[in-house]
């Protein structure tokens with residue numbers, strides 16, 4: 001993990017931001033950076049996930065704090081956590097934005113295209129900036145997409161994981177076949193620095209710290 005100074009190049013209308021930073025700090029899909037703005041009164045840093053690459057750094061997934069302004073200086077630490085691991089054999093990739101924008105999943109698209117994979121994006125949130133080759137399907141097509149894909153990357157809020165689990169438990173043959181990873185979104189106030197426990201995810205027989213054991217976990221671990 002590294003520290004560096006970066007800056008906000010642009011605040012985009014969808015609530016994301018273009019961040020300038022050294023290339024070695026740019027988080028891989030599913031990882032995050034901890035960012036603290038010079039202008040901030042809060043002692044806590046903000047976790048920033050990357051969405052798309054940009055010439056001097058990356059475009060973050062929304063939202064960023066409302067008081068951030070273009071030109072503000074950021075103190076950055078990262079990349080933090082475990083991201084998605086796209087298997088090199090993937091030829092059919094499903095991206096599932098279960099309950100939010102797919103922004104945190106978009107960084108997998110160029111990686112999958114390089115491998116010659118077909119890509120389906122499943123979710124009900126509006127999305128722009130998608131390559132035409134990406135097929136978009138509503139969330140009700142989730143089980144079909146899981147059945148079709150040889151690797152699936154999902155994004156779900158911690159509080160919605162029980163609902164997703166219940167849905168998948170109704171289709172055990174699909175879940176057993178699926179190679180899938182899930183990015184769990186949870187508040188991460190200390191960002192793996194102080195063992196605060198706020199990001200804890202309770203599973204059936206154990207619990208995990210999303211900030212450092214995740215935020216990306218294997219679907220089978222979560223079932």
Ligand code: FES
Pocket residue numbers: 187188189190191192193194195196197198199200209210211212
């Ligand atoms: S955010 Fe504090 S332990 Fe995870």
